[in-house]
Amino acid sequence: MSVATRFVLAAITVVGLVVLRKRKLQKLQARIIYHRDKDLGHHFGMDVGGTLGKLVYLEKDAVELGEVHEYLIENDKYGKSAQRDANMMLQVPGGHIHFLRFETTKLEQVVEFVLHRCFHRDIRTMPCTGGGAFKFSKLFEDHLGINLQKCDELSCLIQGLSFVMRHVPDECYTFKNVSMNHQGMGQATKTIIHTPASELYPFLLVNIGSGVSILKVSSETEYTRVSGTSLGGGTYLGLCKLLSKYKSFDEAMDASIVGDSNTVDMTVGDIYGGGYSQFKLSADTLASSFGKMGTKYEPKVGVRDEDVARSLLIMITTNIGQVAYLSALRSNTQRIYFCGNFLRQNEIASRQLAYAIDYWSKSKMEAQFFHHEGFFGALGALLAHNPELI
Ligand SMILES: Nc1ncnc2c1ncn2[C@@H]1O[C@H](COP(=O)(O)OP(=O)(O)OP(=O)(O)O)[C@@H](O)[C@H]1O
Numbered sequence: 001m002s003v004a005t006r007f008v009l010a011a012i013t014v015v016g017l018v019v020l021r022k023r024k025l026q027k028l029q030a031r032i033i034y035h036r037d038k039d040l041g042h043h044f045g046m047d048v049g050g051t052l053g054k055l056v057y058l059e060k061d062a063v064e065l066g067e068v069h070e071y072l073i074e075n076d077k078y079g080k081s082a083q084r085d086a087n088m089m090l091q092v093p094g095g096h097i098h099f100l101r102f103e104t105t106k107l108e109q110v111v112e113f114v115l116h117r118c119f120h121r122d123i124r125t126m127p128c129t130g131g132g133a134f135k136f137s138k139l140f141e142d143h144l145g146i147n148l149q150k151c152d153e154l155s156c157l158i159q160g161l162s163f164v165m166r167h168v169p170d171e172c173y174t175f176k177n178v179s180m181n182h183q184g185m186g187q188a189t190k191t192i193i194h195t196p197a198s199e200l201y202p203f204l205l206v207n208i209g210s211g212v213s214i215l216k217v218s219s220e221t222e223y224t225r226v227s228g229t230s231l232g233g234g235t236y237l238g239l240c241k242l243l244s245k246y247k248s249f250d251e252a253m254d255a256s257i258v259g260d261s262n263t264v265d266m267t268v269g270d271i272y273g274g275g276y277s278q279f280k281l282s283a284d285t286l287a288s289s290f291g292k293m294g295t296k297y298e299p300k301v302g303v304r305d306e307d308v309a310r311s312l313l314i315m316i317t318t319n320i321g322q323v324a325y326l327s328a329l330r331s332n333t334q335r336i337y338f339c340g341n342f343l344r345q346n347e348i349a350s351r352q353l354a355y356a357i358d359y360w361s362k363s364k365m366e367a368q369f370f371h372h373e374g375f376f377g378a379l380g381a382l383l384a385h386n387p388e389l390i
Pocket residue numbers: 048049050051052053103130131208209210211212232233234235236237249250340341342343344374
């Protein structure tokens with residue numbers, strides 16, 4: 001090949017490469033401009049409660065959410081401020097919904113982290129529910145330039161719940177053949193339940209978050225808040241931290257699995273020396289939560305932290321079960337659905353609730369639970385801005 005031919009070929013290659021690179025750059029720039037023109041906020045739904053913040057986001061296609069998705073995965077990997085519940089991911093037409101949790105006290109850290117990434121400029125408004133939508137709206141506006149669009153928490157709760165009931169197969173479960181002693185031990189079998197839409201309403205919904213809200217739900221759009229109690233998941237976590245060495249909900253949960261509440265609680269047997277047969281109260285019936293502690297000179301002797309965690313769990317759960325049962329009686333509903341993050345990875349509590357409802361109602365009522373129990377509010381906020389998903 002002559003020198004001249006070689007020169008021509010090299011020139012063509014260089015020009016080709018330059019053109020290709022320019023095209024690639026133009027494509028990239030077009031994508032960036034396309035991003036900047038769009039408000040990605042409607043891909044999100046946030047619920048900031050008294051204890052936990054919940055964030056769901058719709059990944060329509062990986063390119064569009066680009067950096068946001070990467071951040072969330074990266075954040076997840078390093079277990080920093082937020083945690084992704086990977087097993088909760090839902091497939092919806094044209095995308096996936098991802099689920100994240102963070103402690104509300106770490107919200108400022110999350111905001112700070114986001115601030116150091118440029119993608120927040122692509123998010124101008126974000127639907128948000130829970131008390132935090134009000135409490136933290138200025139923080140989001142001032143630091144990130146994001147306008148939180150406030151959505152009512154109970155309305156979002158119902159929207160999110162209706163969505164999973166309609167679209168997520170095997171979402172609801174109960175415990176069949178409930179027989180248990182009063183310390184939450186039992187062999188009942190976890191069973192998936194499919195209730196036909198025609199038989200669904202009315203039902204009672206008990207949302208166990210920091211506090212507890214109890215709603216009578218008559219249709220997808222009609223509901224009333226019939227009761228509530230301040231003895232909820234926040235009470236359990238707060239008392240655990242106060243009375244034991246456990247520093248987190250997950251630690252307290254692990255401990256309560258191996259704890260023995262009998263060292264802490266007073267049973268009918270402790271009082272009667274056996275059962276109170278006249279009123280069919282067996283010897284192992286819980287008579288007084290933490291009652292044994294009141295009779296001891298040095299209450300902590302012989303009591304382990306795991307026993308305290310277990311006893312607290314039974315105490316809070318039994319009380320919620322009773323308030324739920326009485327509310328169902330008053331509202332004339334047979335099915336009671338329990339949700340909220342207190343029930344997250346908390347099978348002792350859900351079994352105990354199933355048992356309590358069955359016991360008090362003489363098997364006329366049934367307790368049911370959800371796999372996505374803590375995310376309905378955030379899902380409802382997401383759906384408010386993506387009605388096509390409903
Ligand atoms: N990782 C966790 N950290 C803290 N609490 C947890 C965790 N996982 C489960 N919980 C339990 O979930 C409860 C909070 O539930 P949820 O997120 O449904 O309520 P919230 O939105 O924070 O409260 P509220 O609706 O009353 O404002 C806590 O009080 C605790 O019992």
